[in-house]
Amino acid sequence: MSYPILSTVIFLPIAGALLIFLIKRSNETLIKWAALFFSLATFALSLPLFTSFDKTTAAMQFRESYPWIPAWGVNYTMGVDGISVLFVLLSTLLTILCVTVSWTSVKDKTKEFFAALLLIEGSMIGVFCSLDLFLFYIFWEAMLIPMFLLIGVWGGPKRVYAAIKFFLFTLVGSLLMLIGIIVLYFNTGRSFDVLTMMNTNYPYAMQVVLFWAFFAAFAVKVPMFPVHTWLPDAHTEAPTAGSVILAGVLIKMGAYGFLRFSMPILPEATRAMSPVMMALSVIGIIYGAIICLGQTDVKRLIAYSSVSHMGFVTLGIFALNMQGIQGGILQMINHGIVTGAMFLAIGIIYERTHTREIADYGGVATVLPVFAAFFMVFTLASIGLPGTNGFVGEFLILLGGFKANNLAGVFAATGIIIGAGYMLWLYQRVFFLEVNPKIQQHSDMNMREIATLVPLLLLVFWIGFYPNTFLSFMDVSVQNLITRVNTAGQPQVAQQIIEVIQ
Amino acid sequence: MNLPFPDLTPVIPEIIMSLAAMALLLLDLLLRNKASLAYVGIGAAALTCVLLPASFGETFSGMFVSDAYSLRFKYIFLVNLVLSILISLKYIQRERADHGEYYSLLLFATTGMMFMASASDFIVLYLGLELMALSTYILAGIKRHDIKSNEAAIKYFLLGAFSSAILLYGIALLYGQTATTNIYQIAEQLKLKETSPMVLLSMVLIIVSFSFKIAAAPFHMWAPDVYEGAPTSVTAFMSVGPKAAGFAVIGRVFYTTFQHLQADWTPILIFVAILTMAAGNILAVVQTNIKRMLAYSSIAHAGYMLLGVVAGQQGVSAMITYLYIYAFMNIGAFAVVILLEKGDEISDYEGLSKSHPVVAALMLVFMFSLTGIPPTAGFIGKFNLFMAVVNAGYTWAAVVAVMFSSISAYYYLRVVRNMYMKELPGEAQALSPSPSLGLALAVAVLMVIAMGVVPSMIIG
16 A cells, blocks of 8 residues: 555546547547546556555554645545444445446536536535535535536436526535535634544534534435425436436435534534434435325436435434444445445336336236346345345334334334335335236346446445445544544443444 | 926836737737737737836835735736736727727726726826726727627716716815825815815715726616627626726725725725625526626625625735636636627527537636635635624625525526537537637636635735
8 A cells, every 4th residue: 555545546537538539539439448447447456545554443543644725624534433434435336337337328528527426426425525615525526527417418318407406405505514614714714624623522502503614505305394395306307327326326415414514523413413404314214205205207216215315324323323323324335335236227118118107018027037146136125035245234223213212213213114014015016016018028138238237236236245344443542533523512322332332 | 496306117018018009009000910919919918917016115206006916916917817818819909899909908998997987086087987987987988890899888978977077076076175186185175174064975976986997786787788788708808907907096095085984984894895795686687698697697796795894904815816706717718708709698508518518617716706605716706795784793695695505596597498408409509719718618617626625826
């Protein structure tokens, strides 16, 4: 590890994007191979994060720090801990799959498409690694530009509306957070350093205001009820790669924001607001699930299921106990894998049929058996069948939820049941029943498409059977976070919780 | 009476500029190729730029002062001048407005702005203001045969004359109270006396007249019509230069002459700032003409900057930085408008990314920078400004400002949407490129990105 891993992983895709801009427009093959090369190289270079990560410490690892804007005290500070490291790996992995799935489906402005994809990858990883709030905000916002274009240029019929809605929702939230960041800056002795903020105690009244300022940005991204309305449009209209990035990584940034910034920096406000947050999460779970039952568009259904699933994630996080938070983080990874896979799969079939209406399908299992088998696994993982990754995550979250609040646990469990309902019903309508004549002549998945889905399939079972590989990454960091959240002002409670956990 | 010969060192930049402007008038008679006049203008600006740092000092019995504050503004004026000349070269030929006076007037206007930034006496200030204003009135109407251009000039002239008169009235009242026109001496005298209603009235009158100059609501009505009617290169020039000059005066006068009345003018300026942001941002949403849209957007930007004025010395400094950034991104956007042979309507940009990907990408950068999205300079400017506002204790005003700023995203995005997400309606847009325009665009886009990525260039 002689190279600065995090900077490499952030700036290699960005450099790749700039390089792609220089390639001649007509040379599409080279553009695609360049994009694939850069995404593979980034993934390969990110692997040391997996192998050399020290699981025994909660401190930031792979740190880099250089002065950037001395007049403001802004430093280019990078680092990962157990909470963020898995998201970096998820981002680098999913980007490769986005490239392969878009290989033939993107025909217009190929150059810009792959450049935008790589730009998004770089800035997403930047978000997960930044330990300076200013730097974090730069990446957080910068990503909007390529994402806006990705949805608006290569998306479905209502793409322009969806893109602008996505942009405005996110921007309004982010700008409120920006003011919050500035206020924090002046109250931290003119510093944007996140680690310093984590060790500063701010007055309670200020914490509450800041909590809501940060909430504005993070809740929109997650998205939590009631600011979720951009998501169904954006996910539905985005091109396959866009949906995968959105569902797989981008919306995780919101929940990650809660974990990295809101909770450790504003612990007392977090404790005070956790009932509100849990209530909003539960509403999201149930509301998202019920809406799913009424959808006629496959992509829109999966999009609403994200609202429901992300409700589980925030529920776990704001349960403020070990199981809840670990489950929340793991469920984010799971959701990235499973929903990412579903959008990939829908993209694969959409490329053949050019329809997203459930009514246009039926009997797909007869015509495309391999495809149906893959989709079955992801459906079951989404429902949370034991043996798949979804089970582990949801189980931990329910455990944490029940511990924090019985009622929340009960409602969340109900959400799982509805979830099983809409997913299986979707599977039945699309894959079983009479063979719809519209899909009769289509061929099954080719090797490229299978290769796209296999890594995710393996991960589903890996996490399902041996989640400890991944949970062990976050043990110490989550423990540390919980101690921070629960001890600020109330040492004895933390002590009790730590005892319970051990 | 025996007057000593004044020390001319502090005014050397202004002298060079005025001489160059007059020389251009004469050269116009001798030279057939008007383009060479432009190069003379750029040369004069470059020379001035080099000599600026050496011009520190006070002269003419304290009527003129060249300090760090005025220096920063003068750089903005010169950047504005050079970029405007570069984008004008081919455009005014195309618009048949290439009269020899054009470049001379640009230089005169810039000289006027420089005097405004350096004025420490209301008489000098007024002279600078009129030099600038009269030159820009003519520039706005330089397309003699174009009725809209004529309308713009008349409108600008009438409203400008009103605002000048109001300013004079304010100055006269102050003179009546203190028997001096020197900004610093007035301040000293006013501090000793009890504040009379006359002083407050003169303060309000000065706020009103400069609200006209910077196009702050509710005195912004002239801006869209003038911006739309004037030749685009002049619009670009006007949207930065006179505005910056207005802010230079506001920043100086309110922190000297009216320093002791800060509690009185702060609420007025905050109110005007919020009204300006509201008017600019909301009205820009419904525009279909890109020049009008940019006019309203420039009104909105004046609102953000006015908030900076309220926020103390740090805020004034942030306001100057913002103007500097604004000069590059706004003139950049106008340069793209000029580059298109037919680019006045927002609908003219439909499918531009298909026909001219590079042009579209340039416009994309300027639009996102005007919105204030990182990693462009526009974000750094806004961040710097809001930081000063929050630090001064007006967090709520910063929240209002960011909310209006998110409205602005909508109309800037409309241009991006048209370029990238709409199909080409018919034939590809015709471009009228020229090396100088290309240079201006390259400089603008490089600066916008460089200042966004390496903010240390302009911060601190």
